[in-house]
Amino acid sequence: MTTAPPPLRERKKLRTRQALIDTALALFTSRGFNGVTLDELCEEVEVSKRTFFRYFAGKEDVAMAPLHDMWRAFLEELETVPADGRPLVQLMEATLLAALDRVADEAWTGRAVLSYRLSQETSSMDAHNLHFCESTLGTVVEVLHRRLDLPDDPRTRLAGDMLVAAWRVAAGGWAAEAGDPPSLPDLAARFREAVAALPGSLTLTASPRPQPH
Incomplete structure (x- = not known):
């Protein structure tokens, strides 16, 4: 059709x-x-x-629009993604990748790289982005609690925070090293790797550095 x-x-x-x-x-x-x-x-x-x-x-809003559009698509996808018993972070990972597929084309990747680089250079853009992330995370938690059987404790919000942290690590490395044109598969792969590293980051041991003799 x-x-x-x-x-x-x-x-x-x-x-x-x-x-x-x-x-x-x-x-x-x-x-x-x-x-x-x-x-x-x-x-x-x-x-x-x-x-x-x-x-x-x-000005901050227009400069961040490519990345904010992706997060708005993520919220829309989150309203319909099936609850199938997966760990919550994995469900949100799949939802974000679906949102990325929905909004991203060659033109979007170029815009997103420029937007991310500008946000790293401009304090007012970075502050605007942090405010947008906080508002979006609040909506994510509301949608998840409305749609899913989740406990009323900090874990839902922390799962959202971890997803955003993984995205920022992935997008930061991608924007810093992106070629021309930037590669969407590379961004998706970096995001998957960052999410996969989350459990290990929670159990990473803070051992003292060996002292030279």
Whole structure:
């Protein structure tokens, strides 16, 4: 069954939103996040600031949009993923990979790399991202408790925190070493490896370093 394309008005809105993201990432990368004003961004895309604020809350929001879109897709996938008795972290890992497959194409990987690199260089973007992660984790816990039979204790939130930590480790290494174009399979593989390392990190022994003789 072929899915009908969205109405013309929706397609125009999507094109405007994407033009804002692509132009913002290009300008911020070439001139620095603080070297580009919102007025300059809107002028480059030929939209008003009023139009900009229909899509984004500010410069940080538009710059982080590729990665935030993936997490929004993750929340949508989490609403329907089957509860099949897997460990919770494994269920969320599979859900995030499904969300990644859903949003990621060659264009997205390039945008995501620029977005992640900018967030590492810009304190206001990093703070904005941390706030977004905290809000998203709160929603994740709410969805999981609504859909699944989970105990009312810290483990659900800690499982979400561990998933996000694994993602940050994977995405950080990927963004730092990504080629041109960036490889989506490499990102997915790094994320799987980071999740697989979580149990070992909990039992890692803090032994003293041997002293030289």
